[in-house]
Amino acid sequence: MEREEIFEIDNIAYGGDGAGRMEDGRVCFVPFSVPGEKVKVKILKDNKNFCRGEIVEIVEASEKRAEAPCQYYGECGGCSYQHMTYDEQVTVKEAQFRQVLKRLGGLDIDNDDIEIVPSVNQWNYRNRISLNARRTENDEVIYGFIGRDNRSLVRVKECLLAQAPVNEQVPGLSKTKWGHRNSKRDRPLRATIRHASSNKETVAFYGKAPVGLPWRREIYNDKEYVMPSGSFSQVNREVAEALQSMCAEIISSLKECTFVIDAFCGSGFLSMELKGVRVVGLEIDDKGVEAANFNAQEHGLTTHKYIAGDVNKLLRQRLGKLIGETTLILDPPRAGVGPGTIKAISKRSPRWILYVSCDPGTLARDLKEILPLGYKHKKLAMLDMFPQTAHFESLILLELDNA
Incomplete structure (x- = not known):
């Protein structure tokens, strides 16, 4: 009953x-x-x-x-907060960040200030979306987002979070040459649409990005960077710029820091603004590393070097020098860092760790392993990279307590 x-x-x-x-x-x-x-x-x-x-x-x-403007809200599983004013969304996310770090990470941060970076754009901010594909009973392949029930597919004509050039590509996904090929697959691949801010190019691909697809050219903080179309990059340019600037400001304030390891570096985005320090970036995506080294060369960063390979293995090798002068940047995928990273930190103990995370749950889990190694937190930030959704970006600076 x-x-x-x-x-x-x-x-x-x-x-x-x-x-x-x-x-x-x-x-x-x-x-x-x-x-x-x-x-x-x-x-x-x-x-x-x-x-x-x-x-x-x-x-x-x-x-x-607030009145949710999206016709798919409540059915689509992408957004959770359209029914709240944006100010309230930011307030809620800050409270969640505190709660998760305290409950899962064991941090006492009730009286700590958290730097809050809201999004300049609350709508039409995403330069990339991925749409799942599904074959209907009429043998038609449709594209959309997974529903709130985690089973159904919500067919969409547009996404209010996506930039206009991205949305313009959505109706024609099944009509392109590659779309016709995708429709003939037993299991059609998901479609990704990406828009590049510099070359104004919008591309759509199905499954993995094809070999030979031109690099995107993105502008962050008035500088142009190339990035492989299939590699990770932040979806909200203005908040990404704030994150890049924040990392540079934090590291420049560490007067004794001379060496930075940028782990899980992608195309080197977070370390490209660093000056006056030697930088080594580590990333398993060799295309991302190729782009990172190209970007460093283009911007005259002769002290920056990016290496492709297993980050956990490379960390154990690279953390052996200048420990008292080293900042380790961690920007892992949503799953967080692996046990190998924790082990490398426990063996070598870099003086500072700057951890950037898109999932406070895995961040808190990793902090529970890192903090007992002798670290204390020095700075906290929450950046709303994903308005209208339950997700956000966060940052924490750790320092070795006995340094």
Whole structure:
């Protein structure tokens, strides 16, 4: 028998669902709710320690509630926060960052300042989207985003988070020469659309980027960089510029730092603004490393060198010199760093670690391993790289306590 309860939403849990306490004291997670609202909720999943429900009625709405402009919102699994004002989204993400680092990472940061960088653009900021492909009962291949149920595919004509040149490519994905080839596959590949800010080029490819696809030319902080079309790069240019500048400012403030290892460096984006220090970048993507060395040469960075290979193995080799003068930049994929990286840090102990993360959960997990090695945190930042979604970028500077 379905039951309903009325309660207040206390906060938004990491992942996007509101959380409030029911009469029996258990927490109930409720999508599309806003902190401070009183809601009537239908209980959908009733577990021993918590419940999940959906809003039946907003009894008392929050002044932070907004009208979601996207026609796919609520069905598409990409966005979680369109129903909140942007200021509230940023407030929620800062609170989540604190909560995750404290609960999972064991950091006492209640009284610490966190530098907050909101996004200049709350809409149409993404220079890249990837759309999943699925064959319909009529043998038509359609493209869209995975639904909130993690099973269905929501066919879309546009994404309000994507830049206009990206959206212009969406309707024709099945009509291109490569799109026709993709439609003949037993399992059609996902389509990626990327727009480059410098050469104004927009390309679409299916599956992995084809060999020979021209490098993108992107402008960050008034400098042009080349990047392979199939390699990782940040999707929000303005926030990416702020992140690049922040890393340079932090490292320049470390007066005794003479050597920087940029681990998981991609095309060298984070270390390209560094001056007055020697830089070695490590990255498994050889195309990214090729681009990084090209960028360094183009900008006259003779002290920068980028190496392709297994980052964990290379770290053990490269962390052996100038430990007291070394800053290790970590910018791993969403899964975080591997045990090999933690082991390398434990053996060699660089004086500073600047960890950039797109997932506070894996960041907190890794910090739980790194902090007991003798480190203390010196700076925290949250950068909203992904407005309207539950995701954000974060940064933490660690220093060896006995340095």
